Amino acid sequence: MEGDCPQENSLLCLQTQSRTFKLCVRNENFLAHLDFTANLLDNQITKPEILIQRIVLLTLAILLAVLLGFFGVQLVQASDPYVKSVLSLTGNPVQGHAIFQINCAGCHGLEADGRVGPSLQAVSKHKSRYGLIRQVISGETPPMPKFQPSAQEMADLLNYLESL
Numbered sequence: 001m002e003g004d005c006p007q008e009n010s011l012l013c014l015q016t017q018s019r020t021f022k023l024c025v026r027n028e029n030f031l032a033h034l035d036f037t038a039n040l041l042d043n044q045i046t047k048p049e050i051l052i053q054r055i056v057l058l059t060l061a062i063l064l065a066v067l068l069g070f071f072g073v074q075l076v077q078a079s080d081p082y083v084k085s086v087l088s089l090t091g092n093p094v095q096g097h098a099i100f101q102i103n104c105a106g107c108h109g110l111e112a113d114g115r116v117g118p119s120l121q122a123v124s125k126h127k128s129r130y131g132l133i134r135q136v137i138s139g140e141t142p143p144m145p146k147f148q149p150s151a152q153e154m155a156d157l158l159n160y161l162e163s164l
């Protein structure tokens with residue numbers, strides 16, 4: 001059922017014969033993007049079975065697109081060499097705590113309970129491991145500075161943050 005898609009980089013395109021609907025998964029930043037084109041010029045009376053069939057097909061296609069987008073994002077995140085080596089190491093929580101007290105406690109409090117920076121209690125419940133690493137190394141949310149820990153230091157820190 002693959003057909004040509006108008007966009008470049010499309011991973012997937014489904015098409016039916018009478019009415020066209022195309023579902024294209026575009027590859028930009030691996031976020032799923034749906035393009036739905038219904039050609040309603042065709043004035044054939046649609047039988048309920050066909051309608052149900054189409055709804056099922058469409059639902060499946062959307063599900064597939066969402067899954068592809070989700071795994072695409074995971075794939076991009078996991079392919080970063082720094083993240084890869086951090087995640088391959090076993091963090092030491094005692095070291096992580098010490099690193100935290102030296103670098104982070106000034107803003108986040110000695111036990112990560114919050115001062116200038118927010119409390120980090122249970123932070124791993126709303127931030128993924130990738131999100132936590134990014135938060136530490138990116139410098140995207142000033143005034144929090146950009147840190148450059150070694151992969152082992154980051155693994156230790158990650159272990160500590162996940163224990164909060």
Ligand code: HEC
Pocket residue numbers: 100103104105106107108116117118119120123127132135136141142143144145147157
């Ligand atoms: C200069 C103060 C400062 C320092 C030093 C600092 N942070 Fe932050 N941090 C912040 C502020 C402010 C925010 C909130 C940023 C925002 O979201 O706008 C933040 C946010 C965070 C978050 C996200 C919290 C959430 O709820 O999503 C994490 C995780 C974090 N910091 C970890 C660290 C770690 C680990 C260190 C040490 C390596 C550190 N921070 C050092 C100020 C600081």
